[in-house]
Amino acid sequence: FGHRxxxxxxxxxxxxxxxxxxxxxxxxxxxxxxxxxKNEVTVETYHAYEKVARKPWSVVLFDECQHLPAPxxxxxxxxxxxxxxGFSGSPFREDGxxxxxxxxxxxxxxxxxxxxxxxxxxxxxxxxxxxLPDRRAKDRxxxxxxxxxxxxxxxxxSLDYGEEISKRLEIPFVYGETRERLxxxxxxxxxxxxxxxxxGLSDLKLERIIEVAFLFGSRMQESQRFGRLMHxxxxxxxxxxxxxxxxxxxQKRLLAITQRGFKLELxxxx
Numbered sequence: 001f002g003h004r005x006x007x008x009x010x011x012x013x014x015x016x017x018x019x020x021x022x023x024x025x026x027x028x029x030x031x032x033x034x035x036x037x038k039n040e041v042t043v044e045t046y047h048a049y050e051k052v053a054r055k056p057w058s059v060v061l062f063d064e065c066q067h068l069p070a071p072x073x074x075x076x077x078x079x080x081x082x083x084x085x086g087f088s089g090s091p092f093r094e095d096g097x098x099x100x101x102x103x104x105x106x107x108x109x110x111x112x113x114x115x116x117x118x119x120x121x122x123x124x125x126x127x128x129x130x131x132l133p134d135r136r137a138k139d140r141x142x143x144x145x146x147x148x149x150x151x152x153x154x155x156x157x158s159l160d161y162g163e164e165i166s167k168r169l170e171i172p173f174v175y176g177e178t179r180e181r182l183x184x185x186x187x188x189x190x191x192x193x194x195x196x197x198x199x200g201l202s203d204l205k206l207e208r209i210i211e212v213a214f215l216f217g218s219r220m221q222e223s224q225r226f227g228r229l230m231h232x233x234x235x236x237x238x239x240x241x242x243x244x245x246x247x248x249x250x251q252k253r254l255l256a257i258t259q260r261g262f263k264l265e266l267x268x269x270x
Contacts, residue, residue: 066090125230152207171191
């Protein structure tokens with residue numbers, strides 16, 4: 001939809017994204033969808049206010065606009081623009097500023113996922129949560145799951161833990177310092193990915209996501225992570241590995257699944 005707007009509205013366009021991974025994906029797709037207007041488009045991250053603030057824009061497009069109300073980024077909403085639009089599949093915040101998402105980017109359209117499901121624009125994965133005694137049990141369950149050779153992203157917020165999993169399973173680890181992230185993710189049967197892959201990442205061949213470490217009770221992160229599966233061309237699974245302590249402390253993040261009306265299977269193991 002964003003590329004369609006860029007092709008229809010004349011003038012300079014600014015696309016604001018939360019990560020370099022998403023910036024890479026936008027820049028990769030511009031020559032495909034808008035080869036004649038690609039030079040009119042600037043793609044920057046939410047940290048680039050000083051680079052873009054002084055120029056008037058025809059359209060400012062805030063991708064993953066749930067970030068915009070943050071105190072660090074809200075000044076981006078003052079950029080001079082004829083039109084502004086916000087995209088988000090996870091309009092959640094844990095700081096009481098959710099209403100600002102819409103106040104800063106416009107009236108929400110397309111919030112009813114049931115319509116998208118009926119049109120088969122998105123597909124629902126199978127959701128499963130394993131509640132395990134401790135991290136050692138979590139590691140054993142991960143090793144067991146990986147015996148099934150599906151195209152998999154293992155999400156891990158901890159860099160040390162991600163490196164440990166990467167070495168044990170002999171698969172790539174994609175994190176902040178990794179170059180050519182999209183190529184690595186697309187060309188690997190399985191890989192470990194830090195938060196840099198949470199948002200906007202699209203891989204039509206993806207079959208499974210396994211979460212082993214996460215941002216506490218963040219509904220936004222949970223929604224973003226299972227959203228990576230919803231455009232896949234294949235039957236998909238979203239699996240979350242939690243210790244009992246994590247489940248008791250952070251189960252609020254699972255509301256991102258159940259409040260959408262999706263079925264969640266909970267399995268407790270000794």
